[in-house]
């Protein structure tokens with residue numbers, strides 16, 4: 066004689082909704098945490114030749130050229146830390162670092 070396996074009780078709609086809501090909350094918390102990360106972009110002015118490549122490659126329009134023809138940080142809060150500016154600078158004149166909480170933004 067073979068024993069019949071008991072079927073798992075099916076979840077009700079409200080239970081499914083609860084699980085989905087929990088997952089959504091967890092996801093939102095993770096997103097919020099990721100969004101809170103801040104990055105510092107630093108230029109080595111002596112090495113910069115003002116070519117504007119870093120500005121052109123920034124996907125978030127964080128950087129802009131100023132009236133002196135130098136790159137500057139126009140919208141620091143938008144930086145996502147992708148480091149495209151650092152990677153694309155032909156003169157190694159940019160550095161991107163994640164900011165520690167106590168650091169103040171410098172442009």
Ligand code: SF4
Nearest residue numbers: 123144145147148150
């Ligand atoms: S790290 Fe990315 S988002 Fe931030 S300034 Fe550089 S290119 Fe722009």
Ligand code: SF4
Nearest residue numbers: 113114116117119154
């Ligand atoms: S890519 Fe480098 S050299 Fe060109 S403007 Fe930006 S920091 Fe200066």
